Amino acid sequence: MTHNHANYQGRLDFIQNLLREQFNIEGAKIVPIQYDPQSPFKYNNFVYRISLPSPLSAAHKDGPRQPGTVAMPEGAKEFIIRLANPDAEGMNPHTRVENEVAIISLAAAALSGFEPHVVPSVYGWGSAAPPSLQGWILQELMPGAPVDETFNSMPLEEKNVILAQMAKFLKALQGFQLPDSIKEHGGVTFDDAGRIVSTAMTSVGKGPWPSYENYFRDRLEQALERADSNPYINGWHANGVRNRLEAFVESGILAQFKSLESKHDKTIVHADFTPNNLLYAASTQRITALIDYDFACILHPSYEFLRSFSGAGDAKLHGFPSPLPENTEDGVKWDVAKAWEDELEKLNVKRPRTMKGIEKVADVDAVLRSILPWRVTNSDILRLQPKEAILKCRNEHEAQLIKLLDHLGF
Incomplete structure (x- = not known):
C-alpha cells in the first residue's frame, strides 16, 4: 500500500464527520478526483467531489462566517473539498490553508470582472497548523474540464483563444491593488480582525520578506543548509563549489538586483498557472475556472514566469527568432510560446521582455534551482532511481553550478 492510500478510509470518515458536525449535511457521496492509489509521489492535497442526496434548502444554516468564505448557496448539490496532505514534501502546515483561502479571496476580487466568475467560492476551512491533524477547504465545484486534457491536440487557432483569456487573467492579477495590510513579500494569512496580512510562504516555510532580493537571499541560505544534509550533494563542498556559492550569497546578490527597476513591485502570483489548473468548456471555448492556489503567494510579477511558464527562456527575454524553429516531441513548442508572448504583448502584460534587469534575477533563480x-x-x-542515475544528475548540476558561477564572476 502506498503512503497516499494508507489513510484512505480515514479521510472519507473525516469528511463525513466534518459535513455532519459543521454543515449539518448527512449522506453525502464522496468521490476522489484525479487520484491514483498506486502513485509513488506524495500528493500535496487529496481532492474529493461531494454530491448531496438533495439540494440545499433556504433553511440550511452552516454556522458563522470565517474570513475568506461566503454562505453556501441555496440549491447547491455538489462541492469540492480539499484535504491538505500532512506528509506533503516541503509544504509548511502552519499557514498553508490560510494562505490558500486568503489568496483565493484576493484572486476573486482581482478577477471579479470576468463573467461568469472564474475563482471558486470558499464555504469553510480548517487550519493544518498543529495541533490540527487535518487541514481542509470546502469550496465551489467549478464547471469545465482541465485544459491540459485536450490542449496539445487543439489546432493553434483554438489554443490562441485560450492563451488570450489566460493573458487577460494575468493582466487582471497584476493590476489588482493589494490591501495596505499586505506589507511584505511571501505568504498571506488572516489577522484577528479578518484582514489579509503577510506571513510565511507555504512552499518555503520562511518569510515574509521586505523585498524580492531578501526572498532570494533567504532561499539561497536555506538551500545551502538543506544541501548539507543530502548524502549525494554533501553541501557542494567538493571542487570548491560551496565556497563560491557562499561568496555569491554574501556579496553577489545585491548586484544582481541593482538593475531591476521594478524591484519593489509585488502582486498576486498563482505560481502554478498551468493548463491542468485551468478548466475549459469546449462548447463555448471559454476558460471556466482558475483553480488550485496551493503555491500562490505575493511576490514580484516575474515570479509567475519563473515558476509557471517554462520553455523558450532566451526568446522570452530577448525576442523570438524568425522564422521560428521547428517544434520537437519533448522540446519547446515554439508556435505556442510565440502565440503566448503575442497575447501578453497585446494587453501590455508585465513579462520578462518588459522587466529591465530581469535576466540577472533569472540567473539567481537558476542558482537556487541547481x-x-x-x-x-x-x-x-530518489526511491525510483538507481544510484548511478542519481549521481549522474548530481554531477550534471555541479557542472551547471560551476558554469553559472563562472558567468556571475564567482
Whole structure:
C-alpha cells in the first residue's frame, strides 16, 4: 500500500464527520478526483467531489462566517473539498490553508470582472497548523474540464483563444491593488480582525520578506543548509563549489538586483498557472475556472514566469527568432510560446521582455534551482532511481553550478 492510500478510509470518515458536525449535511457521496492509489509521489492535497442526496434548502444554516468564505448557496448539490496532505514534501502546515483561502479571496476580487466568475467560492476551512491533524477547504465545484486534457491536440487557432483569456487573467492579477495590510513579500494569512496580512510562504516555510532580493537571499541560505544534509550533494563542498556559492550569497546578490527597476513591485502570483489548473468548456471555448492556489503567494510579477511558464527562456527575454524553429516531441513548442508572448504583448502584460534587469534575477533563480535539484533531493523520486542515475544528475548540476558561477564572476 502506498503512503497516499494508507489513510484512505480515514479521510472519507473525516469528511463525513466534518459535513455532519459543521454543515449539518448527512449522506453525502464522496468521490476522489484525479487520484491514483498506486502513485509513488506524495500528493500535496487529496481532492474529493461531494454530491448531496438533495439540494440545499433556504433553511440550511452552516454556522458563522470565517474570513475568506461566503454562505453556501441555496440549491447547491455538489462541492469540492480539499484535504491538505500532512506528509506533503516541503509544504509548511502552519499557514498553508490560510494562505490558500486568503489568496483565493484576493484572486476573486482581482478577477471579479470576468463573467461568469472564474475563482471558486470558499464555504469553510480548517487550519493544518498543529495541533490540527487535518487541514481542509470546502469550496465551489467549478464547471469545465482541465485544459491540459485536450490542449496539445487543439489546432493553434483554438489554443490562441485560450492563451488570450489566460493573458487577460494575468493582466487582471497584476493590476489588482493589494490591501495596505499586505506589507511584505511571501505568504498571506488572516489577522484577528479578518484582514489579509503577510506571513510565511507555504512552499518555503520562511518569510515574509521586505523585498524580492531578501526572498532570494533567504532561499539561497536555506538551500545551502538543506544541501548539507543530502548524502549525494554533501553541501557542494567538493571542487570548491560551496565556497563560491557562499561568496555569491554574501556579496553577489545585491548586484544582481541593482538593475531591476521594478524591484519593489509585488502582486498576486498563482505560481502554478498551468493548463491542468485551468478548466475549459469546449462548447463555448471559454476558460471556466482558475483553480488550485496551493503555491500562490505575493511576490514580484516575474515570479509567475519563473515558476509557471517554462520553455523558450532566451526568446522570452530577448525576442523570438524568425522564422521560428521547428517544434520537437519533448522540446519547446515554439508556435505556442510565440502565440503566448503575442497575447501578453497585446494587453501590455508585465513579462520578462518588459522587466529591465530581469535576466540577472533569472540567473539567481537558476542558482537556487541547481543547489537543490529535484531528482537528487525529493524523497519520492530518489526511491525510483538507481544510484548511478542519481549521481549522474548530481554531477550534471555541479557542472551547471560551476558554469553559472563562472558567468556571475564567482
